[in-house]
Amino acid sequence: MVAKVLKLLCVFFSVVTVLCCGCGRHGAKAAPVTDFTASFQGEYRGLELEGELSGSRRGLCSVTFSRPPSLCDARFSYRDSSLTFGCKGFSASADEACLPPDSLPALLRGVFRAVAAGDYRQGSGKNELLLRVGGIDCVLTCDSAGYPKTLLAPDLGCTLTFCHAAPLGE
Numbered sequence: 001m002v003a004k005v006l007k008l009l010c011v012f013f014s015v016v017t018v019l020c021c022g023c024g025r026h027g028a029k030a031a032p033v034t035d036f037t038a039s040f041q042g043e044y045r046g047l048e049l050e051g052e053l054s055g056s057r058r059g060l061c062s063v064t065f066s067r068p069p070s071l072c073d074a075r076f077s078y079r080d081s082s083l084t085f086g087c088k089g090f091s092a093s094a095d096e097a098c099l100p101p102d103s104l105p106a107l108l109r110g111v112f113r114a115v116a117a118g119d120y121r122q123g124s125g126k127n128e129l130l131l132r133v134g135g136i137d138c139v140l141t142c143d144s145a146g147y148p149k150t151l152l153a154p155d156l157g158c159t160l161t162f163c164h165a166a167p168l169g170e
Helices: 002-022 104-117
Strands: 036-044 047-055 060-067 075-079 082-087 090-095 128-133 136-142 148-153 158-167
Touching (some): 036 148, 047 104, 075 104, 104 128, 104 136, 104 148
Antiparallel strands (some): 036 158, 047 060, 060 075, 128 136
């Protein structure tokens, strides 16, 4: 009788262990990645843009434009609350507050800073994050690995698509 009770308890705990541990991650959404590099293209206030973006949860963020020609090689880099702008050998530094919150570099910085801080709500779509950055409503969608896929800020006419996302440093 004792052997049957022990076997029954063993089976019971085995089933509980499999159900609780083995199936818990199946179909789970990936957490948004905060340390990454990616290419982007899209539109911002009627201007077609392309460039590179890198971000980290430690407060680093850089945006480099490759299109349109007037912004080619322009680079905005943030570190903590300091902003550095560089273009064709020229470089200047200032407090990040010198850019308005609805500028694209400030918007990108704010979005990925909010994601790193967990300051977002889950949207209705799969891997859709709803954010409010500087009074601007944004929707960030991520791919199944958690990397940014699209950013929409309708009030600014901002639609960006991210591609070639990779972990920071690769």
